[in-house]
Amino acid sequence: MTDKIWLASPHMSDEGYEMEFIKEAFDTNWVAPLGANVTGFENELAAKIDTKAAAALTTGTAAIHLALKAVGVSSGDIVFCQSLTFSATANPIIYQNAVPVFIDSDLETWNMDPSALEKAFIKYPSVKAVIIVHLYGLSADMDKIIEICSNYNVPIIEDAAESLGTYYKGKHTGALGDYGVFSFNGNKIITTSGGGMLVSNNEEQIAKARFWATQARDQARHYQHSELGFNYRMSNISAGIGRGQLKVLEQRVAKKRDIFDIYKKELGGLDGLAFMPINDWNVPNCWLSCITLNGAVRPLDVMVALEQENIESRPVWKPMHMQPFFAEYDYIGGTVSEQLYENGVCLPSDTKMSGKDLERVCTLVKGLWK
Incomplete structure (x- = not known):
């Protein structure tokens, strides 16, 4: 393993x-x-x-x-x-x-x-x-x-x-x-x-x-x-x-942002794959690097492929208005949160990841498009 x-x-x-x-x-x-x-x-x-x-x-x-x-x-x-x-x-x-x-x-x-x-x-x-x-x-x-x-x-x-x-x-x-x-x-x-x-x-x-x-x-x-x-x-x-x-918060933020940048560089050209939005007024800590998939490759494909290689990932949060406990309460808006849940994946974003770890993740993900 x-x-x-x-x-x-x-x-x-x-x-x-x-x-x-x-x-x-x-x-x-x-x-x-x-x-x-x-x-x-x-x-x-x-x-x-x-x-x-x-x-x-x-x-x-x-x-x-x-x-x-x-x-x-x-x-x-x-x-x-x-x-x-x-x-x-x-x-x-x-x-x-x-x-x-x-x-x-x-x-x-x-x-x-x-x-x-x-x-x-x-x-x-x-x-x-x-x-x-x-x-x-x-x-x-x-x-x-x-x-x-x-x-x-x-x-x-x-x-x-x-x-x-x-x-x-x-x-x-x-x-x-x-x-x-x-x-x-x-x-x-x-x-x-x-x-x-x-x-x-x-x-x-x-x-x-x-x-x-x-x-x-x-x-x-x-x-x-x-x-x-x-x-x-x-x-x-x-x-x-x-x-x-x-005392090491800035170091951790820098590493998280580096992880996101590497994913964007390596995976950015894949058909149907998009990254979480970074606005010019927002300097995010990139706590998790998240993608959405709107093509033939689906979130479960990515998560299962990574899981089989002992790599942890997860879906984007399931919205509260879709949760059984909160189903009785009102919801205002459209379907954006549902779409993000259905199409989203949180990629491994551990600050202890090495360059080889990131390469391993990217290679597995890119392999799903072959």
Whole structure:
């Protein structure tokens, strides 16, 4: 069996930055729950993306959940949510007993279609929040989305789980809306083994999110709780990994972009194959290199051919409005998200891939056209 090539796997720094922070936590016995690494990771990430405050949490899902609480989403409220995404974007809407309305994507960005969003506002003017996604590290068309949401005075939550290191018109994704969310799952561009971050320029609300995430324990000698709390705070060990990983973020982004460029050079001439869109206002992190296939070779052909050679790939996300659990909820738009799901493939984009690994993938893919 040939060596495994992963879609995207954890990649610790060659310099050992992570172990330095972990060792400090062990040496000082600040293993859990909180400590200097948690505060340091929050401050360093906030500074990195030029936002005022951050809360380090157990998952990106938890960050979306607390963002929804922060903007006042409660039972029965409507929340607009990008349909083409992973279920973690939409699930917290249900946690709050709110009602998702799913919005189609456009081909120019693969993210929320501003024209469909405008139609959704006309149909549901009392919407409480909008969750957009920067899919696969591609920025949504934020100027248009911000303008529409501002007209209706509705807050924006950016699901930037896949887009740390992506820029929109010179600004970091995740720092453009009212709240931004990042994920540090094992497959993300940097990882804490599992974890997330909620960011905002609203320092008071981030402090409130930290309070909710620490079981909403009131300032009292005894254990007192006046609000519903959650066990959502990141551990000091995980935060130490994150601090080390943050030091190599630019390296990881550069490698991801190199992988995309090689795929584009090697596979760009194949009939019916197109790449995810890169706009002149978007500097993506290329978290995953994605293609669409509209010819004789189909996505399953590519995925099976790679799988047989011990190479991991995956389909583009199945839209939320097509998922059995969310089938009862409204959907606004056309068929773009469905087309991307049906025709899309995420190629292996692991930052540990060698030149030979990339050559192996490209040779297998090109062989399907012979």
